[in-house]
Amino acid sequence: MKKFAIAIHGGAESIKPSELDKEKEEKYREGLTVALQAGYKVLEKGGTAIDAVEAAVMTMEENPVFNAGRGSSLTQRGEVEFDAAIMDGKTLRAGATGATRYVKHPISLAKVILQKCDHALLIGTGAEEFALRQKLELMDPEYFVTPEKDQAWRDKQQEGLKKKHEKMGSMADTVGAVALDMDGNLAAATSTGGLTDKMKGRVGDSPIIGGGTYANNEVCAVSCTGEGEVIMRGVVAHEVYAMLKYAGESLQAAAEKALHLHDDLLQGDKGLIAMDTEGNAAFAYNTGFMKRGYQEAEGEPFIALWEKEDQNYKSIGKAKKAKS
Numbered sequence: 345m346k347k348f349a350i351a352i353h354g355g356a357e358s359i360k361p362s363e364l365d366k367e368k369e370e371k372y373r374e375g376l377t378v379a380l381q382a383g384y385k386v387l388e389k390g391g392t393a394i395d396a397v398e399a400a401v402m403t404m405e406e407n408p409v410f411n412a413g414r415g416s417s418l419t420q421r422g423e424v425e426f427d428a429a430i431m432d433g434k435t436l437r438a439g440a441t442g443a444t445r446y447v448k449h450p451i452s453l454a455k456v457i458l459q460k461c462d463h464a465l466l467i468g469t470g471a472e473e474f475a476l477r478q479k480l481e482l483m484d485p486e487y488f489v490t491p492e493k494d495q496a497w498r499d500k501q502q503e504g505l506k507k508k509h510e511k512m513g514s515m516a517d518t519v520g521a522v523a524l525d526m527d528g529n530l531a532a533a534t535s536t537g538g539l540t541d542k543m544k545g546r547v548g549d550s551p552i553i554g555g556g557t558y559a560n561n562e563v564c565a566v567s568c569t570g571e572g573e574v575i576m577r578g579v580v581a582h583e584v585y586a587m588l589k590y591a592g593e594s595l596q597a598a599a600e601k602a603l604h605l606h607d608d609l610l611q612g613d614k615g616l617i618a619m620d621t622e623g624n625a626a627f628a629y630n631t632g633f634m635k636r637g638y639q640e641a642e643g644e645p646f647i648a649l650w651e652k653e654d655q656n657y658k659s660i661g662k663a664k665k666a667k668s
């Protein structure tokens with residue numbers, strides 16, 4: 345069978361095991377499994393990396409447990425605002441969108457921008473009008489607001505959050521995917537509701553090409569999560585590419601070094617997934633916790649949340665051999 349692989353993330357956060365209840369943990373694992381399967385199925389049938397990353401991300405946008413599409417974090421005004429990007433490593437075309445409020449699947453809007461628009465980044469009402477013209481599904485704003493996020497917003501209000509730019513909540517579970525298809529094409533996708541209690545009009549790293557999302561068939565595909573302001577200033581996704589291409593690092597080392605570059609100046613939660621031209625994946629995060637998954641052709645699915653679970657990731661190769 346020809347080589348193909350997909351890796352996904354559902355966001356990195358600084359939390360301890362005692363802060364996550366079992367039920368939520370289970371929901372994360374289920375959501376990641378569904379997303380991984382959706383992307384894997386596309387690749388298994390010979391579909392493109394672009395379609396695979398879109399399919400995986402769409403399932404997480406529909407799943408209220410993640411901070412993308414339905415279930416997104418709310419702005420200071422108690423509204424949702426989505427950012428998303430998708431990049432095709434073969435053509436280096438990208439589609440990105442910021443601060444939209446009604447499109448059910450921001451990642452699909454990013455994809456139609458990539459495919460049908462002369463521009464690479466469309467924001468706000470212009471992006472929504474384009475989505476309408478492209479007949480994408482729009483939803484009432486109520487659809488996106490879950491009771492949990494609504495409560496989090498109310499709690500913030502009570503805290504008198506007017507204290508400027510206080511540490512912005514921990515409910516930031518951006519989603520993303522990177523994939524290699526049977527034809528050797530790489531793609532990356534990222535979708536998010538952004539940081540809890542962000543200002544209206546704030547756009548994070550996810551739709552910044554080279555910041556939170558990047559793909560290039562020559563080298564790798566990358567999707568980031570964490571504090572967008574820090575990640576975009578570190579141009580983290582493109583740094584992974586640069587570490588591999590120009591510094592000759594291994595994939596995991598490139599991911600770690602890009603993540604920690606200028607750590608003194610760029611402090612904050614950071615995480616990323618990366619995939620190379622062979623379909624190997626790297627996971628790097630400074631939070632101890634990142635929702636993530638991986639599956640390669642005929643391999644076992646790998647789903648993990650906590651850092652210690654990465655031991656299992658390294659044994660994927662063995663699991664594969666034992667099966668054949």
Ligand code: ASP
Pocket residue numbers: 355356427515516517518536537538539547548549550556568569570571572573
């Ligand atoms: N990177 C996202 C943003 O800053 C948030 C996250 O990944 O949790 O918008």
